Amino acid sequence: MVVEIVPLEELEPWEQVLVDLYLQCYRGMEEYAYERPRDVLHYMRWLFKRAPSSFFLALEGGKPLGFLVADDHWEEGGKLGGEIHEIVVVPKDRTQGVGKALVQMALDYFREKGLKGVGLWVGKRNERAKAFYTHLGFREKGSQGKWIRMECALD
Ligand SMILES: CC(C)(COP(=O)(O)OP(=O)(O)OC[C@H]1O[C@@H](n2cnc3c(N)ncnc32)[C@H](O)[C@@H]1OP(=O)(O)O)[C@@H](O)C(=O)NCCC(=O)NCCS
Incomplete structure (x- = not known):
């Protein structure tokens, strides 16, 4: 499997593909996701606005397998840092x-920007994603409603 990761340059040509991909990735986990294609489309546009040079697409032979959105100027709890808004495969x-x-692409990007930490919100019952993040060095830092805050220091 040869996968390349590239920053998305323009959203428009990819919009429909990304909406379908997102819906497919969250099937069975709708509790934590937008369900209506129109809402997903607005979400994609919001994500691209937040991270116009760090909406990373994973491609195999030109076909998208997943994406991650890395925001380098997000304020959380009064602190400015890196935020992973979304990741799907x-x-x-x-x-x-x-x-x-x-x-790894996101962490390198945040380091290049001189950031010291990265955070994200993950669904409390999204065991697969929690295990994935824990494995990659993220730790739980609190919770809010159905969401858990996870963070990782950057060295
Ligand atoms: C979470 C998600 C992005 C992980 O992607 P993935 O491509 O399957 O993850 P990887 O194969 O790169 O796994 C990386 C490492 O995490 C580990 N890992 C992945 N899933 C795991 C799990 N369920 N339990 C334990 N470890 C896990 C892998 O073993 C791997 O370890 P290694 O580097 O030692 O081999 C994917 O499951 C997904 O798209 N989930 C649905 C969307 C979602 O929940 N997104 C998170 C929103 S907050």
Whole structure:
């Protein structure tokens, strides 16, 4: 499997593909996701606005397998840092290192920006994602409603 990770340059040509990919990735986990294609589209546009040079796409032979959105100027709890707003990998290509490669890309990007830490929110019952983040060095730092805050220091 040869996967390349590239920053998305323009959203428009990819919009429909990314909406479908997102919906496919959250099937069965709707509790933590937008369900209506129109809402997902607005979410994609919001994500691209937040991170116009760090909306990273994982491609295999030009076909997207997943994406991650890394925001380098996010304020959380009065602190400015890096935030991973979203990461998804299509079910058929999971557990093969694509998610990890995306996170590593984000961490490198944040380090280049001189940031000292990165955080994200994950669904309390999203055991797969929690295990994935824990494995990559993130630790739980609190919770809010159905969400858990996880953070990782950057060295
Ligand atoms: C979470 C997600 C992105 C992980 O992507 P992935 O491509 O399957 O992850 P990887 O294969 O890169 O896994 C990286 C490492 O985490 C480990 N890992 C992955 N899933 C794991 C799990 N469920 N339990 C324990 N470890 C896990 C892998 O073993 C791997 O370890 P290694 O580097 O030692 O081999 C993917 O499952 C997904 O898209 N989930 C649905 C969307 C979602 O929940 N996103 C998170 C929103 S907060």
